[in-house]
Amino acid sequence: MRNRTNMQIAMQLGAGFGIDSGAWRMPGGDPTAYTNMDSYVKLAQTAERGKIQMLFMADTPALGVDLTNRPPQSPMDPMLALTVIARETERIGLVATLSTTFNDPYNVARQFKALDVISHGRAGWNAVTTSNQAAAANFGSQVASRTERYERAHEFIQLVQALWGSWEEGAMTLDVEKGIYANMNKIKPINLGGKYLSSHGPLPIPPSEQGQPVIFQAGGGQEGLELAGLYASGVYASPYDIPSAKAYREMVRQSAVKFGRNPDEVKVLPGFIPSIASTEDEAIERRKQLDGYTDLTGKVSYLGAMLGVPLSFDDIDRPLSPELRKYAKANPQDPRSPRALELVMRGMTIRDVLAHGVINYHPVIAGTPEQVADFMEEWYVSGACDGFAIQPDASFDGVSDFVDYVIPILQKRGLFHKDYEGTTLREHMGVSYQYGLRL
Structure with missing residues (x-):
């Protein structure tokens, strides 16, 4: 039987307003939140006060909405936003989406490992195979076939992990007396290549306290299950009811077993939208x-x-x-x-x-804190998930209401921890240390 207090919670910050397109206009909110990093920091600090394991920022490298009367859906740049947040928080994990379709492995490896070192081991990468035509046009490209995008993703993730491990543990000596900064025998090229991608390396960044960033995945179909089973420690999902959620989680766990991994180290986090009030x-x-x-x-x-x-x-x-x-x-x-x-x-x-949220992409729970907690308990205890990706309707008060009113109920019911298990994202999630490409 799993430890009930191991429920994982990711708080999604989006563009700083909340999941609802009208949230930017709510009285008391900050209409400048998209460009105001102080707003992001305040939300992050509130989530950390609630011992929430991680923040999550989705991203699509394209303008996907008409801005006439609604704001963007994603932050200006998730990596820069999380770097700002890293300097103003101490424990909470920092997870961002970057595409394997419209990036290069070396740049992604460098950005995330730098964030991981800056944050003392709190970074996570949500690796996605972007199929957005507007995004493709921004890079002067066309959307590749699904097969090609996933084949490329496998090469991409393997190269990133190899680059993360190219500066070996113990390479940084910092011997001031002898004048030796690092042991170059432990900093080596990777010289890996495949059908689509290659990299020479090495990456000139040492390991963080958790070794390297945690990998997340958010894609469907058999190809997505294989990526999750091979590489991911967290999977963002979008089931709408308990039976489909249980079935999907079991498929993810079976995929992990297929590739020789412990299925308990792959956490499935479906999204849901709380709208909290006193009645x-x-x-x-x-x-x-x-x-x-x-x-x-x-x-x-x-x-x-x-x-x-x-x-x-x-x-x-x-x-x-x-x-x-x-x-x-x-x-x-x-x-x-x-x-x-x-x-x-x-x-x-x-x-x-x-x-009532009947056409929303994720389940909507509009009700009291107890009703939100009831929903979470039912899904979690039934084995439908390992936690949740919370998408507040409006962030300016939705994050604090969740932390102040729902979290204490979950803690009282023995469903959620009362403090962080350590200082790194891997420790928060209960997943093993990893450094370099898992062979």
Whole structure:
């Protein structure tokens, strides 16, 4: 039986506002958060106060949204933002996404190992195989086939790990009396190459307190499972219910076993979105307030497509007509549909149905701290996950509300630790020390 207090939590910071596109307009928030590193630091320090194991910053190297009335989704540069945060925090892990498709192994190895040394062993790399056409255009390229992108990713990760280990442990001597800074016999080229990539090395950066950064993965399909099984210690996932979450976690664990690894060292962290208030009704009102700062026209149409009926924005404050309810049905290919259908059949207005988060990419828990904790306990105890990637609806108060009201409940129930297990991300996660390419 696993240790209940080993629940892992990653707090996602995004562009500094929160997952909801209207969060930047919330009263009390900071509309400059995207460019204000002080806002990031405050959120990070709050998460660290709650003993949350890691921060996570997603990234796509392209402008993916219309900025007319909503902010970017990702930070200006996740590595620079985390470097700022590293200097203002002491324990919390620092995980960023960088693509294996539109980068070079040497640069990625250098950036992450430098962050790892600067932070005293708290860095993690979420390795993703970007397939975004806008990102490809930014690099004067085309999106490669899925097969090529994943073949390249294997070479990329292996080269990065080899570069991380090219400055051997004990190489830095710092012998002032003899005038010997480092032992060059322990700093060697890697001279590795494959079908797509190669690197000579070495990387001129010593190991950190955890050896090298922790690798994370966030990709689907069999190819993603292989990357996770071979290299990852953390996997960001997007199941919508417990059965699919349990099935996915088991596939990840089986992949780890297939490649000779201990499956307990691969932590699966599905995302979810908490909207916290003192009552469930107040939480729904909070979500309606956030929705009021965005254009819901597209969401109304999406809900209609999900239920197989035409919906008009003009009817957003009315329940579905009896005629439409007669034809509405849950899409068997969409795990969100049954919940949407249930709420529609209760006679809720379209606005209220949307406020329950039925079309969000991750599950939305709008309610009291106890309800959020109940959701987390049910998933975790059932074996559906090893923890969660938290995406606050609005970060300026969502992070502190989670830390101040949900974390104590999880701790009281024996689900979450009361202090960090050590000083490094590997110690926080309970994964083994690694330095260099695992052979």
